[in-house]
Amino acid sequence: MAKGNLYGAMVMSAQEMELMIVDLKRHAVIERVTAPLNLGTALFDGSRIAAQRADEVIVILRRFLQLLADYQVTNYRLVASHTIAQATNIDYVRDHIFIMTGVTLHFMTVNEESLFSYEAAQLLPNFDALIDGNTLLMQVGASMVHFMMFRDGKLRLTRELFVGPRQVATQLEPLEHRVESYQEVLSDYLHSKLVNLYQYIPEQSFDQVILMGSQLNLLEGLIPKGQRYVKLSRAAFDQQFQIVSQLTPQDLLNNNELPADQINEVLPLFLMLDEVFDHLQVQTVHLTDFKVIDGCVADEEAKQHKQPRNRDAVSQAMLGAAYELADRFNVDKRHQESVVTFATQLFDRLKPLHGLGARERLLLQLAAILQDSGLFIDSTRHAFHSEYIINHSEMLGLRADEQVEVAAIARYHSSETVSADLSRFNISMENRLVMVKLAAILRLADALDDSRLHKIAKISVSIQKPQVIIRATANDDIELETWTFNKKRRFFEEVYGIQPILQRTGRF
Numbered sequence: 001m002a003k004g005n006l007y008g009a010m011v012m013s014a015q016e017m018e019l020m021i022v023d024l025k026r027h028a029v030i031e032r033v034t035a036p037l038n039l040g041t042a043l044f045d046g047s048r049i050a051a052q053r054a055d056e057v058i059v060i061l062r063r064f065l066q067l068l069a070d071y072q073v074t075n076y077r078l079v080a081s082h083t084i085a086q087a088t089n090i091d092y093v094r095d096h097i098f099i100m101t102g103v104t105l106h107f108m109t110v111n112e113e114s115l116f117s118y119e120a121a122q123l124l125p126n127f128d129a130l131i132d133g134n135t136l137l138m139q140v141g142a143s144m145v146h147f148m149m150f151r152d153g154k155l156r157l158t159r160e161l162f163v164g165p166r167q168v169a170t171q172l173e174p175l176e177h178r179v180e181s182y183q184e185v186l187s188d189y190l191h192s193k194l195v196n197l198y199q200y201i202p203e204q205s206f207d208q209v210i211l212m213g214s215q216l217n218l219l220e221g222l223i224p225k226g227q228r229y230v231k232l233s234r235a236a237f238d239q240q241f242q243i244v245s246q247l248t249p250q251d252l253l254n255n256n257e258l259p260a261d262q263i264n265e266v267l268p269l270f271l272m273l274d275e276v277f278d279h280l281q282v283q284t285v286h287l288t289d290f291k292v293i294d295g296c297v298a299d300e301e302a303k304q305h306k307q308p309r310n311r312d313a314v315s316q317a318m319l320g321a322a323y324e325l326a327d328r329f330n331v332d333k334r335h336q337e338s339v340v341t342f343a344t345q346l347f348d349r350l351k352p353l354h355g356l357g358a359r360e361r362l363l364l365q366l367a368a369i370l371q372d373s374g375l376f377i378d379s380t381r382h383a384f385h386s387e388y389i390i391n392h393s394e395m396l397g398l399r400a401d402e403q404v405e406v407a408a409i410a411r412y413h414s415s416e417t418v419s420a421d422l423s424r425f426n427i428s429m430e431n432r433l434v435m436v437k438l439a440a441i442l443r444l445a446d447a448l449d450d451s452r453l454h455k456i457a458k459i460s461v462s463i464q465k466p467q468v469i470i471r472a473t474a475n476d477d478i479e480l481e482t483w484t485f486n487k488k489r490r491f492f493e494e495v496y497g498i499q500p501i502l503q504r505t506g507r508f
Helices: 041-045 051-070 090-101 110-121 165-175 182-198 234-245 249-254 260-280 292-305 308-328 333-349 358-370 382-391 400-411 429-447 479-496
Strands: 006-012 016-023 028-036 076-080 105-107 135-140 145-151 154-161 208-213 229-233 284-288 456-464 467-474 499-506
Touching (some): 076 292, 090 105, 110 208, 110 292, 154 182, 154 308, 165 260, 208 260, 229 234, 234 284, 249 260, 308 358, 333 358, 358 382, 358 400, 358 429, 382 400
Parallel strands (some): 135 208
Antiparallel strands (some): 006 016, 456 467
């Protein structure tokens, strides 16, 4: 076996650690191992990870490393869920792991976890057909549930809510033995949290659900042996719900259905699913055993083998999520379309100047889509508010540093000048330089439709040092656009050392 094709993905959550060894060339799973882990319920309140628990991580990780060594795997990565990153002593734990094993622990953002869930769901052979209708994807984690809603083949909404079974059980634990009907209290609590999802859903049913995640232990037994998914009717799910709801904690312990520390999570899980299914009038459940680690592997396969279709599908999902976010803030769609088009064309034609790649192109498009979202709050400082909205919203698939970049690019599309001191941005110097390069391009693109009258139908770009000539085909005068362009081009000149010139070439 060619060891160079082997890759090891390791994922650490609050309840388990997983290892997958895959042959990237053959798309084959060589080994898959799961080890239980209990980092403590205090973790869900933003508290610390106990030293004993950190040592458990070390023990499990050493076993994983031995297995990787047995297969001669040298290309591997360890990532942790965003929940773990919230621990107050996580920097010390991360350093301890590195000292004891030599492995660097990376943290996923909520956005990345959502993206990996989406990529894992694509393993369903009929995924494209499923999302062609009204379909909900739910990735159930210990603390958070990721919701993705698809309609007509496009991602229409992403939402992450802290309604994971362990999170809910931990929050309501003080009430469990103090109220007469704990189940009723649980139902009310879950409904109050899920309203935050329902308000974004159109008044129509999402009759199909794709269900995945690390907290579905009692449901995964319904998947036939040797398979990774099964199609269930709502009646079949309800039957399982009735069976489980009648089991006492002692029954679950006696039947070895779950570890003792997960018993109190059963009722929150099933009540949450039942509430969502009822509200959305779900008729069919596509139950899978897919987890975030499957998405991590799929993402690595796409990167290593440069699979255009997979990468394009991911990019389109990220752009679709950004468009949906912009719609919430009533962004002018025609101006948005013009700016996205011009920004993308400028990026492509100016590649000899900026030297950036496909990922940076995507970041520019995201910023262009959302640059005017702040107008919903205030027109006088809208770019500032756009930055805030982007930094504090769910941005599917972005790393933390990328989200900061996109927000800053959107902010500086206006006439506000980027300070020479970029230290306020908590990103690397390399990323800061990317940010200013893209902001300079977006500033020109926005100027080309400054009147919001879409006068410029198309542009051509020619690099003729010491100038960049942008020829605009327009059906009307573009005096305002030219005036604004000449004001905004100064920043471009500072960044690239070349002067952009706007020329009108006549009617189209």
